[in-house]
Amino acid sequence: MVFDFKINDKEKKYLQIYSQLKNMIYSKMLAPDSKLPSTRELSSLICVSRNSIMSAYELLEQEGLIYSIRNKGSYVKKLVADENKECSWIIPWEIKTTAYAKIAEKTDIIKNESVYKKGMISFKTIAPDENLFPIEEVKKSVLNILSNEGEKILNYGYAKGYDKLINFLLSYMTSKGVDTTNKSILITNGFTEGFDLTLSTILNKGDKILCENPTHNTALKIMKLQGLDIIGVDMTADGIDITQLSDKIKNNKVKAGFFVPSYHNPTGLVMSYDKRNLLYTIMKENNIPIIEDGFNEELQLKSDHISPLAAISNNDNSVIYIGSLSKILFPGLRIGWILGDKKLINAMESIKRSKNIHTSSLDQAILYDYLKNGNFEKYLKKIRTVYNEKFNLAIKLAKEYIPHQYITGDGGLYIFIKLKNIDARKLLSKCIDKGVIFTPGDIFYTQSIDTLHSTSSLVGWDTLRLGFSRLTLCDIEKGVKIIGHECLTL
Amino acid sequence: MVFDFKINDKEKKYLQIYSQLKNMIYSKMLAPDSKLPSTRELSSLICVSRNSIMSAYELLEQEGLIYSIRNKGSYVKKLVADENKECSWIIPWEIKTTAYAKIAEKTDIIKNESVYKKGMISFKTIAPDENLFPIEEVKKSVLNILSNEGEKILNYGYAKGYDKLINFLLSYMTSKGVDTTNKSILITNGFTEGFDLTLSTILNKGDKILCENPTHNTALKIMKLQGLDIIGVDMTADGIDITQLSDKIKNNKVKAGFFVPSYHNPTGLVMSYDKRNLLYTIMKENNIPIIEDGFNEELQLKSDHISPLAAISNNDNSVIYIGSLSKILFPGLRIGWILGDKKLINAMESIKRSKNIHTSSLDQAILYDYLKNGNFEKYLKKIRTVYNEKFNLAIKLAKEYIPHQYITGDGGLYIFIKLKNIDARKLLSKCIDKGVIFTPGDIFYTQSIDTLHSTSSLVGWDTLRLGFSRLTLCDIEKGVKIIGHECLTL
Known part of the structure; x- marks a missing residue:
């Protein structure tokens, strides 16, 4: 019999031998009750220490794949799986999922x-x-971070996010005209997680939520997965149909509204300042909180600057703003943020912790280091x-x-x-x-x-x-x- | 009146002026109907271009914070929020959350x-x-990655994960004795996300799940949040009580079992090979799929190597193995993985995409580059x-x-x-x-x-x-x- 072992230097030798022998047994290359070479023989045959061979045999014996007879050697066991081939344990997952x-x-x-x-x-x-990505700047940022606080950054961080990034984003939001008094920020894995977290914090299954129609497909998917009742308001060539918005609010017990005021996806429209104001007023009159997707706001030309709904709301606490730079900078890093009322962000922090503890600290630190360098502008x-x-x-x-x-x-x-x-x-x-x-x-x-x-x-x-x-x-x-x-x- | 502006070079000047003026208006430093300095005056007063001052004033006017009278100048508007102070829109989030x-x-x-x-x-x-973290190695890995595939890594990746890491982990699992035929891997943000994803893929609210009692607190929290009925099986000084396990299975319609065989948290016990085998056999006889937390397996000394349940299951598809190196290497990177039946991982991939699109590509690439260098051993x-x-x-x-x-x-x-x-x-x-x-x-x-x-x-x-x-x-x-x-x- 030829033993065709492929042994590399990276993995433990005994584990390589073990798993390759196991494969030979399963694939019937080694027949039941056939004798294995002695550990000494195999050792010289494949140039691996006898100790490693012995460890591999022990493991195989422990798992019931081989048996040894004193003074004779090791033999391949008849596989239990073979005996009960028909009763091997296969779950039909394609139908068993939720x-x-x-x-x-x-x-x-x-x-x-x-x-x-x-x-x-x-x-x-x-x-x-x-x-267009500034790769060299990113390299500098990473080296900075790893040199200055590598140990800290690579260990567990906080669910809310990396302090420095949070503070940077708070003043960034202030520079967009947002009053951040009594508000705070939670760092998320992009807009997607931010939206999912927000919905699960404020809406129950079956609740009605307003949105532009058409809208962001990922948002639709997340609302559907949370079992929400989605009430679409038509978009015309001129943006959201405000009359229809009022009608739908009148006829439905709406619990929240989701809007994409800048570069609405898919229509590419930027909502005018007047329309934002009107929209905000209607939502306020009806006491329906707003989830604002701040998506791509950064692409606005200087002369086009229009305040986000979160700025129009002044010190009200009724707009939950979800920010992300993923369509602008490094989506591979998966960073987004939610700005909202402190108590609300507190609740979201606990959900975030239960979902994935926190967002990658290295990603957060890189983004912070890059943004603060002032090269973003x-x-x-x-x-x-x-x-x-x-x-x-x-x-x-x-x-x-x-x-x-x-x-x-x-x-x-x-x-x-x-x-x-x-x-x-x-x-x-x-x-x-x-x-x-x-x-x-x-x-x-x-x-x-x-x-x-x-x-x-x-x-x-x-x-x-x-x-x-x-x-x-x-x-x-x-x-x-x-x-x-x-x-x-x- | 003294204007105490603090202007830095990093943010847009006009936005800084805008937001500082806004603060003065809100804080009553600028009284309603008081006249603002002309754009020319303010420009020379604070040494910022007149253009920037004009943009700031425009923005304030757009937001209804100031008004202008032709040929006279700009004035502070009486705040609407002041007029309806009592009806400013505050949502009591502390009671409004789900x-x-x-x-x-x-x-x-x-x-x-x-x-x-x-x-x-x-x-x-x-x-x-x-x-203990090998920071210098991480630096090398990051520079490697950014130089060789920075553009790719920093843009969107795949929900399933970074190909090279997935393939590495597949052979890593093989080296633990796991048969990966018809199985695949999904990369997650650590064990926490892996467990949450797994539960939402195979269990419905109200379903019964077995676990060791006591067990991992994060796991308990996630099961509770998913509305599962948690059936604890006592741990003794000798590990899980197998008789009680059988009894609880007999008396409950159990849909899945969650176990931590190595360095069980919190007891620190490593389940013996015999007990693993027995546990697996009981679960198989009762057709109850197993969720295995592979947590800390890597800390086993060479001589202690005990196969994970996923290895005992051979080519059955009934064990879902969740791996993580977060207690060993870089938890700040948030990487874990789920190994399971291909169809099951396929379903999980879609859920993962809806939750956060994918795990940070940079984190995945760093971990891969570090692991493949062979320095991990x-x-x-x-x-x-x-x-x-x-x-x-x-x-x-x-x-x-x-x-x-x-x-x-x-x-x-x-x-x-x-x-x-x-x-x-x-x-x-x-x-x-x-x-x-x-x-x-x-x-x-x-x-x-x-x-x-x-x-x-x-x-x-x-x-x-x-x-x-x-x-x-x-x-x-x-x-x-x-x-x-x-x-x-x-």
């Missing part, structure tokens, strides 16, 4: 939508362009210019080449198109054949999440989102022209 | 237990000793020696000085003491006065979580856990002697 897990799978668009393949022009992603200036150029090209070409009812977007990372009587999914499948992929708009509508994407939803059937953040100008042009061309074939 | 949030706060021992104060000898923590050897020395001293002194019924621990990072008719909480309050703190054992019992720690639970009243991982030998000696001395006063 309803919750099943909804998570059904609403997971990464699993259920067309997938990007190498070489495609992808308008799907709205992640930042990593070529410079970086923002650069990316605003780059993304603005992409936006201007994308919207100009889309208006020219794609037959539309309207196209929305105020800058940012994507535009939203309502096609002229064209089925976006049919268009998508044609475009994929031509190497272009985008996100069909239906998945952003509440009606789609209500039906768990199970039927092709009627609402939004003629809409799509084009994300251009990671594309070159050349690919934006090529891609939009291909989409336009395919429209003509439908 | 039952879920309230349980999270009540079961949050960090908030409800005595707190470590600087200078104390703390037996509370079981975190690793950060002085060397590090383990070092820490095993250090912790073993601490363990030997702690258990020897505890047996000598603390009046006990029994003391358990097989190495690891802590020992567990059943006192001789002494109330551990009374003892704790005496010890705190003497500058020594430890964890009273009652919080590890299912009875305590059942009552939300609201009454001083009877079970475990005479027990305590001493964590020694971060203490010097000298402080261990001093601390144990103080505890022993205080016992005599009770």
Whole structure:
């Protein structure tokens, strides 16, 4: 018999021998009751110390895979698993998972939508362009941190977050006009965790929550998973329909509202200051707390600065602001924050601790060190210019080449198109054949999440989102022209 | 009037002026209807460009904080908030949070237990000793990663985790004797998230789950938060009571079992191979899947190697193994993993994506780069020696000085003491006065979580856990002697 062992220097030798012998036994390369080489023989055969061989044999014997006969040697045992092959213990997990897990799978668009393949022009992603990342600055920050407080940063931290980052973000929020008196901040793993935590802190299963319709698909998924009753308020080319908002509030016992005032996803619209004020007033009159997604606010040009709802609320404690730089800086670090009433953040802190103890301290320290260096403003200036150029090209070409009812977007990372009587999914499948992929708009509508994407939803059937953040100008042009061309074939 | 502006170079000037003026208005430093200096005046007064002053004034006007009269200037508006001071919008969050949030706060021992104060000898923590961390190696790993794939690592990654780390951990698990055929791995934010994800994937509210009693307090908290019915099986000085386990299974419709076979928390016991086998057989006969906490397995000395339950299960798919190195290496990085049936991990992947998209890619890459360098074995050897020395001293002194019924621990990072008719909480309050703190054992019992720690639970009243991982030998000696001395006063 040939023993074909592959022994490396990294793992413990005896464990390697053990697991390789085990494999041979399971795979029947070593037959039941066959004799193993003596430890001395095997040792010289494969050039591993006899001690290691002995340890491996001991382990195999302990596990009932071999047996030894005194003065004769070690033998392969007949596998119990073989005897009861039919009664090996297999749980049919595909049906045994909870309803919750099943909804998570059904609403997971990464699993259920067309997938990007190498070489495609992808308008799907709205992640930042990593070529803009200031890698050298990050290296400096990491070395700083590890040299100055490596031991501390690499050990357990606090559920609320890394002190220095929290304080930095508090004054950052003040600089956006937010009154932070009696408020505090909890650091989260991005917007996604922030939103999930917020909902579980203030809403019970079955509660009604308002949101723009269409809206952020991840937000829809999280609301659905928490069993909330989602009340969508239509978005027009001009943003949220305020009359409909009032009507829906009148007709429903709404417990909270979720809004994305800046670069609303997917429509790309920035809500005007007047509309923000009006929205806030209506919510206040009806005593319905607001969850504000501060997402991408940083992309606003200086001249465009519009206060977040959290600033309009002054020292009220009714707006819960969720911030994230993930579409701007390093989403791989997974950092977001919730700004809200102190007592509320206190409760959230305990939930956070029960969920994952705290967000990576190293990530938090890196972000803090990078932000405080004052290079962020410079970086923002650069990316605003780059993304603005992409936006201007994308919207100009889309208006020219794609037959539309309207196209929305105020800058940012994507535009939203309502096609002229064209089925976006049919268009998508044609475009994929031509190497272009985008996100069909239906998945952003509440009606789609209500039906768990199970039927092709009627609402939004003629809409799509084009994300251009990671594309070159050349690919934006090529891609939009291909989409336009395919429209003509439908 | 004196304008005391503090202008720095880091934030936008106009926003600084805006927010400082806003503060003056709110704080009544600027009275309603008083005239603001002209933009030209203020510009020369505080040496900031007139443009910035104008932008700040515009913003204030937009927000309704000031008004302008043509050809006269800008004036402070009477605050609406002042007019309706009594109807400013304050939500009483302390009563408005969900039952879920309230349980999270009540079961949050960090908030409800005595707190470590600087200078104390703390037996509370079981975190690793950060002085042992290989900081220089981490620096090398980070620079490697950022140089070779910084752009990729800092952008969005995959919910399942960083490929290279997953593959590394798969062979790591193989080296522990685990058959990984048809299994896969999901990377999580530590054990805590892994356990939470696992429960929400396979158990519904009200389902019964078995566990050792006492057990890991975080695990108890998570089970409680998920609304599970927790069935504790007593731990004796010899480990889990197998007869009671069988009885409880007979009398309850148990849906899953959670076990900590190595360095069980809080008792410090390592389950023998025979007991593991027996436990596995009983669970198999009753078709109850096992959640195994692989926690601290790495601290086993070479000669002690005992297979995890996941290895005993061979190619069955009934053990869900949750691994973490957080008590050994870098808990600040928040990395853990779940090894289980492929279909099950698939479902968990979708839940993970809905919770926080993915675990920090940088953290994952650092851990991978560090582990693959082969320095981990060397590090383990070092820490095993250090912790073993601490363990030997702690258990020897505890047996000598603390009046006990029994003391358990097989190495690891802590020992567990059943006192001789002494109330551990009374003892704790005496010890705190003497500058020594430890964890009273009652919080590890299912009875305590059942009552939300609201009454001083009877079970475990005479027990305590001493964590020694971060203490010097000298402080261990001093601390144990103080505890022993205080016992005599009770």
